Amino acid sequence: xxxxxxxxxxxxxxxxxxxxxxxxxxxxxxxxxxxxxxxxxxxxxxxxxxxxxxxxxxxxxxxxxxxxxxxxxxxxxxxxxxxxxxxxxxxxxxxxxxxxxxxxxxxxxxxxxxxxxxxxxxxxxxxxxxxxxxxxxxxxxxxxxxxxxxxxxxxxxxxxxxxxxxxxxxxxxxxxxxxxxxxxxxxxxxxxxxxxxxxxxxxxxxxxxxxxxxxxxxxxxxxxxxxxxxxxxxxxxxxxxxxxxxxxxxxxxxxxxxxxxxxxxxxxxxxxxxxxxxxxxxxxxxxxxxxxxxxxxxxxxxxxxxxxxxxxxx
Amino acid sequence: xxxxxxxxxxxxxxxxxxxxxxxxxxxxxxxxxxxxxxxxxxxxxxxxxxxxxxxxxxxxxxxxxxxxxxxxxxxxxxxxxxxxxxxxxxxxxxxxxxxxxxxxxxxxxxxxxxxxxxxxxxxxxxxxxxxxxxxxxxxxxxxxxxxxxxxxxxxxxxxxxxxxxxxxxxxxxxxxxxxxxxxxxxxxxxxxxxxxxxxxxxxxxxxxxxxxxxxxxxxxxxxxxxxxxxxxxxxxxxxxxxxxxxxxxxxxxxxxxxxxxxxxxxxxxxxxxxxxxxxxxxxxxxxxxxxxxxxxxxxxxxxxxxxxxxxxxxxxxxxxxxxxxxxxxxxxxxxxxxxxxxxxxxxxxxxxxxxxxxxxxxxxxxxxxxxxxxxxxxxxxxxxxxxxxxxxxxxxxxxxxxxxxxxxxxxxxxxxxxxxxxxxxxxxxxxxxxxxxxxxxxxxxxxxxxxxxxxxxxxxxxxxxxxxxxxxxxxxxxxxxxxxxxxxxxxxxxxxxxxxxxxxxxxxxxxxxxxxxxxxxxxxxxxxxxxxxxxxxxxxxxxxxxxxxxxxxxxxxxxxxxxxxxxxxxxxxxxxxx
Numbered sequence: 001x002x003x004x005x006x007x008x009x010x011x012x013x014x015x016x017x018x019x020x021x022x023x024x025x026x027x028x029x030x031x032x033x034x035x036x037x038x039x040x041x042x043x044x045x046x047x048x049x050x051x052x053x054x055x056x057x058x059x060x061x062x063x064x065x066x067x068x069x070x071x072x073x074x075x076x077x078x079x080x081x082x083x084x085x086x087x088x089x090x091x092x093x094x095x096x097x098x099x100x101x102x103x104x105x106x107x108x109x110x111x112x113x114x115x116x117x118x119x120x121x122x123x124x125x126x127x128x129x130x131x132x133x134x135x136x137x138x139x140x141x142x143x144x145x146x147x148x149x150x151x152x153x154x155x156x157x158x159x160x161x162x163x164x165x166x167x168x169x170x171x172x173x174x175x176x177x178x179x180x181x182x183x184x185x186x187x188x189x190x191x192x193x194x195x196x197x198x199x200x201x202x203x204x205x206x207x208x209x210x211x212x213x214x215x216x217x218x219x220x221x222x223x224x225x226x227x228x229x230x231x232x233x234x235x236x237x238x239x240x241x242x243x244x245x246x247x248x249x250x251x252x253x254x255x256x257x258x259x260x261x262x263x264x265x266x267x268x269x270x271x272x273x274x275x276x277x278x279x280x281x282x283x284x285x286x287x288x289x290x291x292x293x294x295x296x297x298x299x300x301x302x303x304x305x306x307x308x309x310x311x312x313x314x
Numbered sequence: 315x316x317x318x319x320x321x322x323x324x325x326x327x328x329x330x331x332x333x334x335x336x337x338x339x340x341x342x343x344x345x346x347x348x349x350x351x352x353x354x355x356x357x358x359x360x361x362x363x364x365x366x367x368x369x370x371x372x373x374x375x376x377x378x379x380x381x382x383x384x385x386x387x388x389x390x391x392x393x394x395x396x397x398x399x400x401x402x403x404x405x406x407x408x409x410x411x412x413x414x415x416x417x418x419x420x421x422x423x424x425x426x427x428x429x430x431x432x433x434x435x436x437x438x439x440x441x442x443x444x445x446x447x448x449x450x451x452x453x454x455x456x457x458x459x460x461x462x463x464x465x466x467x468x469x470x471x472x473x474x475x476x477x478x479x480x481x482x483x484x485x486x487x488x489x490x491x492x493x494x495x496x497x498x499x500x501x502x503x504x505x506x507x508x509x510x511x512x513x514x515x516x517x518x519x520x521x522x523x524x525x526x527x528x529x530x531x532x533x534x535x536x537x538x539x540x541x542x543x544x545x546x547x548x549x550x551x552x553x554x555x556x557x558x559x560x561x562x563x564x565x566x567x568x569x570x571x572x573x574x575x576x577x578x579x580x581x582x583x584x585x586x587x588x589x590x591x592x593x594x595x596x597x598x599x600x601x602x603x604x605x606x607x608x609x610x611x612x613x614x615x616x617x618x619x620x621x622x623x624x625x626x627x628x629x630x631x632x633x634x635x636x637x638x639x640x641x642x643x644x645x646x647x648x649x650x651x652x653x654x655x656x657x658x659x660x661x662x663x664x665x666x667x668x669x670x671x672x673x674x675x676x677x678x679x680x681x682x683x684x685x686x687x688x689x690x691x692x693x694x695x696x697x698x699x700x701x702x703x704x705x706x707x708x709x710x711x712x713x714x715x716x717x718x719x720x721x722x723x724x725x726x727x728x729x730x731x732x733x734x735x736x737x738x739x740x741x742x743x744x745x746x747x748x749x750x751x752x753x754x755x756x757x758x759x760x761x762x763x764x765x766x767x768x769x770x771x772x773x774x775x776x777x778x779x780x781x782x783x784x785x786x787x788x789x790x791x792x793x794x795x796x797x798x799x800x801x802x803x804x805x806x807x808x809x810x811x812x813x814x815x816x817x818x819x820x821x822x823x824x825x826x827x828x829x830x831x832x833x834x835x836x837x838x839x840x841x842x843x844x845x846x847x848x849x850x851x852x853x854x855x856x857x858x859x860x861x862x863x864x865x866x867x868x869x870x871x872x873x874x875x876x877x878x879x880x881x882x883x884x885x886x887x888x889x890x891x892x
Contacts, residue, residue, distance in 0.1 A: 275424030277420065
């Protein structure tokens with residue numbers, strides 16, 4: 001993959017009628033997807049108009065009154081909204097870093113196991129949590145971290161603490177708990193794509209390295225990692241665009257009134273104010289803000305990657 | 315290598331735990347071997363009744379299925395529920411009820427509106443105004459006169475109060491409606507509750523203030539730190555979850571002797587709205603909680619527990635006391651106590667009418683009906699057969715159907731003595747309290763219109779919980795002893811509230827519940843709620859109460875509470891002026 005990409009810089013596609021005739025099937029498929037995209041991704045954007053109205057379901061788009069940027073003004077003068085931006089960013093970045101690093105680490109470690117008898121079961125077991133819904137994962141966490149839960153019991157037996165820690169009452173623990181939960185659930189799943197990339201590496205490289213006297217760690221460092229670098233870069237870029245989707249379910253299900261100030265994310269804010277209080281306009285405004293920031297992030301990251309001469313999305 | 319092994323071990327451990335957790339849920343429901351026999355017997359009885367009454371079936375055997383959503387978390391009943399089937403055969407209508415799961419009522423209703431996939435009936439809790447705003451409800455005006463049972467629920471004046479701005483009635487509250495003479499024996503309101511065994515241990519003292527109350531809890535817990543099986547007792551807990559945070563939040567209004575206006579105090583002498591969040595009593599109350607928390611008397615998990623965890627805790631009998639509404643815990647917890655025999659050990663909760671200073675009058679108990687016109691059952695525009703839907707609302711109030719809903723099947727769930735009084739045997743009571751039986755046999759349609767008070771036969775109570783004989787017969791021994799010691803007969807007498815005429819404005823919460831973020835007051839109300847959810851537990855857990863209280867007040871004032879209070883005052887003036 002890495003080798004081939006180099007050539008794209010040389011090749012400049014030209015659109016000719018002849019070429020179009022030859023590839024008509026591809027064009028039809030392309031058109032179908034474009035229409036799909038227009039209907040399902042772009043048409044709903046009409047709803048963004050709500051953010052500039054005082055939208056009432058009774059009146060609809062056509063008869064709701066326009067209020068300009070008032071909803072945005074409300075958002076940015078609300079301390080709670082500033083806090084949820086901070087929380088979303090913090091948890092997003094924390095999740096990104098931990099799941100990202102863990103997945104790569106896990107894939108490399110797993111690759112070092114030569115026996116398929118051990119490797120396959122581990123791989124399967126490790127990605128199973130991905131299929132658990134958050135409600136189950138948070139249920140397990142809630143039990144495990146409760147004051148009579150297994151974690152507190154272990155800590156008590158190890159004499160590390162005297163009284164059980166109430167993990168969900170302390171604002172300091174919440175972000176790490178969320179990051180840990182994400183890590184536990186997604187590491188195995190995310191590692192699959194790296195494992196696939198590793199499989200594609202030419203074994204000759206390892207053999208040559210062995211002959212040159214490279215040990216395990218040298219091989220990982222000088223062959224495995226550089227070979228999967230393009231994959232890593234692409235996934236990193238895509239994940240950066242997703243940073244603001246730091247989650248809704250985990251925070252919603254694990255949070256409580258006491259630690260609201262660190263647990264509420266933009267999505268929860270939208271739910272409370274937009275859906276819960278029927279202020280759909282405010283909810284839409286917050287949603288727009290989120291989309292715009294995400295677009296800025298992904299373009300920014302892409303531009304940086306471009307400048308650094310790395311693999312990039314577009 | 316080591317890391318991988320540990321990771322793998324941990325992952326597999328996690329999987330196992332999750333599987334076990336899944337199994338645990340199912341097994342938790344109490345099972346009784348005698349159930350099967352009972353159900354068989356009961357099916358026989360059912361067939362008899364149906365044959366007798368088959369001519370009454372509404373339309374020629376065809377059963378219309380309606381759907382219903384109620385913004386309350388409750389257990390769904392089985393699809394082949396027996397009484398539901400009997401009611402369906404008699405009325406030609408079966409209603410599939412779904413309940414709130416996890417989200418708040420506002421969120422659930424908001425999702426319904428945004429998605430447009432509405433059920434036929436909807437009971438939206440505090441979010442009825444949202445449904446009205448979305449224009450998805452059927453106006454009742456043209457139908458009401460055709461259905462006498464339904465019409466009978468409220469007086470003309472009361473029906474008027476359900477009228478919305480556009481001049482139509484869209485819903486009717488289903489609760490707190492007394493037919494004929496009141497039979498109230500329970501305190502279906504808020505109180506500081508205490509286990510009967512704690513009172514017995516303390517020698518049934520007079521408990522008037524928070525200091526008295528916590529003193530008893532502390533002393534008892536010191537001498538009896540664990541239950542018989544070694545579980546540690548929790549002297550006091552306070553639920554803070556979502557809308558149920560009234561358990562920690564609104565005690566100051568009662569402590570000052572005011573009735574449950576919910577969101578504010580109404581100072582009747584000056585006809586002024588008073589904010590109970592900032593009163594001296596509020597500060598005293600939270601200061602007391604703070605002290606008790608520091609002493610370890612209050613459950614360290616009070617702020618983070620969910621409602622389910624809270625109910626589970628109460629059900630084990632380890633919680634000695636808490637502040638709560640009767641309906642929020644008693645139906646579930648008392649049934650569990652009955653099944654597990656904890657009621658005989660004195661775990662049942664007795665209400666105490668605490669006040670800020672000894673000797674004050676209090677109004678924890680609301681005598682008479684409270685009309686909360688901001689909530690109720692409605693029919694949505696998605697309903698295809700509106701006439702039939704109204705017919706069913708009318709039918710469920712029919713005495714025969716009403717008895718089926720709340721008393722069950724005659725001969726199976728209750729018996730009738732020579733005087734025509736309904737009663738249950740101990741076995742019937744135990745069965746009625748069993749969760750499995752509730753799912754397979756009972757169908758209360760608990761969020762459809764219903765009556766309290768006296769049955770149309772003039773003798774029995776509309777609901778068994780209010781049947782005097784039932785009440786006394788089902789009262790566990792420790793409760794009887796407790797009531798005797800305080801020389802009272804019922805829960806309302808136990809709490810001993812004064813009976814005062816409540817003004818036409820009561821309850822003010824029917825207004826604040828219907829507020830939307832359209833107005834500055836509504837925005838303030840939402841922000842106040844968010845702030846209190848965060849700060850009240852913080853204040854209770856603070857190492858330095860004074861400074862934390864000050865920070866709380868600062869955060870509180872940043873919500874512009876005056877906007878909210880002004881709108882409440884306006885509404886009070888409007889209601890009082892009528």
